Amino acid sequence: MADVTLTTLRGLKQNGEKIVMLTCYDATFAAAACAAGVEVLLIGDSLGNVLQGHDSTLPVSVADMAYHTACVKRGNQGALILADLPFMSYATLEQALDSSAALMRAGAHMVKLEGGAWLADSVRRLAENGIPACVHLGLTPQSVNVFGGYKVQGRDAARAREMREAALALEQAGAAMLLLECVPSALAAEISRSVRIPVIGIGAGVDTDGQVLVLHDMLGLNPRPAKFVRNFMAGQASIQDALAAYTQAVKTAQFPAPEHGFSA
Numbered sequence: 001m002a003d004v005t006l007t008t009l010r011g012l013k014q015n016g017e018k019i020v021m022l023t024c025y026d027a028t029f030a031a032a033a034c035a036a037g038v039e040v041l042l043i044g045d046s047l048g049n050v051l052q053g054h055d056s057t058l059p060v061s062v063a064d065m066a067y068h069t070a071c072v073k074r075g076n077q078g079a080l081i082l083a084d085l086p087f088m089s090y091a092t093l094e095q096a097l098d099s100s101a102a103l104m105r106a107g108a109h110m111v112k113l114e115g116g117a118w119l120a121d122s123v124r125r126l127a128e129n130g131i132p133a134c135v136h137l138g139l140t141p142q143s144v145n146v147f148g149g150y151k152v153q154g155r156d157a158a159r160a161r162e163m164r165e166a167a168l169a170l171e172q173a174g175a176a177m178l179l180l181e182c183v184p185s186a187l188a189a190e191i192s193r194s195v196r197i198p199v200i201g202i203g204a205g206v207d208t209d210g211q212v213l214v215l216h217d218m219l220g221l222n223p224r225p226a227k228f229v230r231n232f233m234a235g236q237a238s239i240q241d242a243l244a245a246y247t248q249a250v251k252t253a254q255f256p257a258p259e260h261g262f263s264a
């Protein structure tokens with residue numbers, strides 16, 4: 001497989017081919033995911049939960065993210081590496097630039113920030129400095145304490161409108177990609193159609209330009225999986241087969257099924 005770049009991802013969207021993203025935190029799984037055809041490896045700050053055992057992503061540091069990004073880079077075989085900027089590492093423009101530089105030096109090709117239209121300035125400055133940015137909208141887990149729990153976002157008209165406008169403003173500011181978490185499927189479909197940049201979904205229905213899941217969730221290791229998770233280990237003989245089944249299901253739009261999504 002030729003190296004996946006931003007150009008590859010834009011081309012997939014234009015051709016209506018689904019983009020396959022999966023979280024990844026180490027070299028062994030990076031190689032396995034690449035062998036299964038995963039196109040984007042996300043070093044998610046979900047590592048705070050699944051690797052470190054915290055009950056949220058808030059304790060994760062830039063150094064933690066850089067360490068796991070470097071591990072993934074060593075096992076990567078052509079995927080695009082996307083790394084999360086952790087909690088409070090991009091509160092100011094200076095912080096966003098410094099934190100992103102650390103992740104890019106560790107091997108990331110793109111960074112991800114959680115928020116909304118207010119990130120436009122940061123996204124623009126990052127792009128000007130050679131750093132593509134993906135903005136995570138909807139249920140942004142770093143804001144769990146503001147939301148008062150992990151809840152579907154965009155069910156009310158005001159919040160749905162805010163998200164639609166944020167998508168357009170962030171594309172305008174030079175965002176390379178968007179990620180929608182736990183938003184009604186119809187809203188996610190509408191946002192995906194409204195921008196030219198790829199939109200990846202998790203708990204956002206089948207009509208986004210691609211899908212992402214947390215590795216440990218899709219391998220059936222989470223005793224309390226969210227509604228949007230499918231256990232791809234079920235019926236498979238190996239982890240390698242489960243990863244291939246995930247890629248295949250995303251590419252053929254058989255995952256997510258309607259029951260994995262949320263209504264408005």
Ligand code: KIV
Pocket residue numbers: 023042043044045046047084136179181202212213214
């Ligand atoms: O940290 C993470 O794993 C993520 C995905 C759930 C999108 O941000």
Ligand code: NA
Pocket residue numbers: 044045046084
């Ligand atoms: Na994350």
